[in-house]
Amino acid sequence: MRCLIFVEHSDGTVSESALELGAMAKSIGAEAVGLICAADPGAVNALAGQLGSFDAVIGVADDSLATYNPDAAARALTAATEAHKPDLVMTSYSAAGVDLAPNVAIRTGRQMVGYVSGLELDGDTLNAMSTVYSGKLVARTGMDLPGIVAVMPGAVKADGLSGGAPAVEMMDVDLSGLRMRVTETLVPENTGVNLADAEKIFCVGRALGGTEKIELAENVAAALGAELAGSRPVIDAGWMPKVRQVGKSGTKVKPRLYLMAGVSGAPEHLEGMANSELIIAINSDEQAPIFGTAHYGAVCDMFELMPALTERLTAGK
Amino acid sequence: MHIAAILRLNPVLTEELEVDEDGRDIDREWIGLELNPFDDQALEQAVLLKEATGAKVTALAAEAEGGERLLKTALARGVDEVLLIEVGEENVQLSSRARAPLFQEALEGLAPDLVLTGVLSTDDIYGELAPQLGALLDWPQVSAVSNVALGDGVATLQQEYSGGISARIEVQLPAVVGLQAATQPPRYVAGSKLRDLLKVEVPTVEPGADFGADLADATELEVPDTSGGAEMLTGDAEAVAARIHEILVERGLV
Numbered sequence: 001m002r003c004l005i006f007v008e009h010s011d012g013t014v015s016e017s018a019l020e021l022g023a024m025a026k027s028i029g030a031e032a033v034g035l036i037c038a039a040d041p042g043a044v045n046a047l048a049g050q051l052g053s054f055d056a057v058i059g060v061a062d063d064s065l066a067t068y069n070p071d072a073a074a075r076a077l078t079a080a081t082e083a084h085k086p087d088l089v090m091t092s093y094s095a096a097g098v099d100l101a102p103n104v105a106i107r108t109g110r111q112m113v114g115y116v117s118g119l120e121l122d123g124d125t126l127n128a129m130s131t132v133y134s135g136k137l138v139a140r141t142g143m144d145l146p147g148i149v150a151v152m153p154g155a156v157k158a159d160g161l162s163g164g165a166p167a168v169e170m171m172d173v174d175l176s177g178l179r180m181r182v183t184e185t186l187v188p189e190n191t192g193v194n195l196a197d198a199e200k201i202f203c204v205g206r207a208l209g210g211t212e213k214i215e216l217a218e219n220v221a222a223a224l225g226a227e228l229a230g231s232r233p234v235i236d237a238g239w240m241p242k243v244r245q246v247g248k249s250g251t252k253v254k255p256r257l258y259l260m261a262g263v264s265g266a267p268e269h270l271e272g273m274a275n276s277e278l279i280i281a282i283n284s285d286e287q288a289p290i291f292g293t294a295h296y297g298a299v300c301d302m303f304e305l306m307p308a309l310t311e312r313l314t315a316g317k
Numbered sequence: 318m319h320i321a322a323i324l325r326l327n328p329v330l331t332e333e334l335e336v337d338e339d340g341r342d343i344d345r346e347w348i349g350l351e352l353n354p355f356d357d358q359a360l361e362q363a364v365l366l367k368e369a370t371g372a373k374v375t376a377l378a379a380e381a382e383g384g385e386r387l388l389k390t391a392l393a394r395g396v397d398e399v400l401l402i403e404v405g406e407e408n409v410q411l412s413s414r415a416r417a418p419l420f421q422e423a424l425e426g427l428a429p430d431l432v433l434t435g436v437l438s439t440d441d442i443y444g445e446l447a448p449q450l451g452a453l454l455d456w457p458q459v460s461a462v463s464n465v466a467l468g469d470g471v472a473t474l475q476q477e478y479s480g481g482i483s484a485r486i487e488v489q490l491p492a493v494v495g496l497q498a499a500t501q502p503p504r505y506v507a508g509s510k511l512r513d514l515l516k517v518e519v520p521t522v523e524p525g526a527d528f529g530a531d532l533a534d535a536t537e538l539e540v541p542d543t544s545g546g547a548e549m550l551t552g553d554a555e556a557v558a559a560r561i562h563e564i565l566v567e568r569g570l571v
């Protein structure tokens with residue numbers, strides 16, 4: 001059995017998720033073949049050198065592939081899938097994975113399963129476990145191969161560099177007439193807020209409801225000596241600046257303490273904080289998925305808890 | 318300029334979800350449905366673009382139940398036209414993959430310049446909608462987008478990656494966009510505005526296309542086992558605050 005893995009990279013480094021996908025392919029006894037799209041063959045080779053656990057690499061080189069280009073990448077992955085007929089195509093559940101897996105599934109007439117957290121091979125059937133409804137349910141889908149999966153980052157541990165660099169075979173793909181171009185890469189500006197290095201974080205979610213209540217959260221953070229953070233909806237609503245967002249499209253954090261209130265625990269939030277040393281979650285819904293990840297939890301109204309905790313912390317000083 | 322916004326209903330996830338008897342679907346008896354939060358962003362972005370450029374906006378839905386009300390909300394939010402694709406009352410559980418060919422057919426008829434929908438729905442097990450539509454229509458597609466601006470025959474988008482990094486992408490129209498966040502948060506609609514629309518007839522269309530084949534018959538749903546999860550702190554807010562304080566003191570965190 002053979003898996004074709006779309007290898008994401010930035011600034012000359014392959015992503016952790018690509019190594020995780022390699023480990024997952026191995027875990028079902030499959031060969032791991034990476035697809036590396038980059039600006040030139042030299043860049044493909046340099047990236048392949050970081051995939052010691054892979055069996056082979058297919059390289060596609062073109063100026064348009066210097067950074068991720070959804071149109072060019074979809075063509076490359078479709079062409080590689082059609083030429084090499086892997087049993088399974090694997091992408092990460094990332095922006096690129098959301099672009100590519102469903103798109104290539106349609107283009108190649110394959111079935112796909114997304115939000116995958118685990119794979120098991122049972123004869124010719126691949127059982128894929130998915131995290132659905134924001135983590136409130138899990139789905140088990142039996143897929144006949146060939147197929148495509150999009151896998152949650154962190155679903156398995158990445159393999160380190162075991163073998164030497166895999167052999168690279170370059171492939172020609174027609175990338176003429178692309179219908180989009182990347183004009184700029186934007187990196188967040190340095191604002192002095194550094195969640196990644198914070199020792200303690202207090203994170204509030206959508207349940208905060210508006211800026212009127214933010215003072216209650218600021219008080220907890222101050223009494224605790226913690227950085228204040230928010231889930232994505234808090235940032236999208238404009239209640240806090242983007243630098244304070246934890247998660248998939250925000251900052252990944254690993255503090256000694258991650259205290260959280262009114263955050264449901266969607267997979268995209270967990271991706272940014274699940275490795276924190278101590279996680280304490282407050283939520284009014286006893287079925288909130290965050291209680292599956294937190295070390296301590298309490299079913300409680302955050303608007304009662306926040307002032308009570310501020311008082312305790314201040315009195316205890 | 319013509320923009321199509323595709324809207325889907327989702328179960329309200331702050332309520333308890335249960336799995337039905339045969340484990341194939343969620344128990345839909347008591348759950349509430351709401352506009353998929355990412356489709357809400359797509360709707361807002363469509364209306365913002367209309368305000369900025371004078372574009373016409375058509376909202377589309379394909380729901381067994383609640384589609385009319387959903388589209389009336391879209392009218393109240395400022396879209397110009399709506400279209401409900403009839404899927405049959407019994408088809409309450411339709412994945413994005415199942416509905417994609419129906420939306421494809423409707424979009425081929427409408428021929429919009431830009432299609433906006435939410436980047437995902439939390440039950441998109443068999444693939445998200447926007448990239449499937451891109452492939453079916455053979456139009457360029459970009460997902461995880463925040464910010465959309467329209468120019469002459471092109472749209473400029475911001476695609477978001479991890480770590481707060483993003484790219485600006487210029488895409489030729491017509492195109493399909495999976496929206497993550499609109500340029501501004503979705504606006505509030507007054508109930509009175511909705512009531513004014515009660516009598517409006519929502520136009521419907523019978524699809525000619527078949528549902529797309531997905532793996533729904535091969536999927537079983539379960540409530541995850543969280544027994545290995547959190548140790549629960551009980552009592553009222555005061556008691557919980559006191560226990561949290563103790564835990565933090567024990568660990569030298571305060």
Ligand SMILES: Cc1cc2nc3c(=O)[nH]c(=O)nc-3n(C[C@H](O)[C@H](O)[C@H](O)COP(=O)(O)OP(=O)(O)OC[C@H]3O[C@@H](n4cnc5c(N)ncnc54)[C@H](O)[C@@H]3O)c2cc1C
Nearest residue numbers: 205206207231232247248249250262263264268284285302
């Ligand atoms: C590509 C992509 C990237 C994403 N990136 C991120 C990211 O970086 N970070 C991120 O956070 N999300 C991200 N998301 C969004 C993610 O899917 C969720 O939508 C989001 O995390 C939900 O935020 P929330 O938990 O604050 O809100 P909700 O899911 O709405 O949860 C609110 C919670 O508050 C609880 N609650 C309500 N009232 C109270 C009360 N009075 N007291 C206590 N609890 C209460 C509810 O029970 C509920 O559990 C991303 C999504 C996509 C598609």
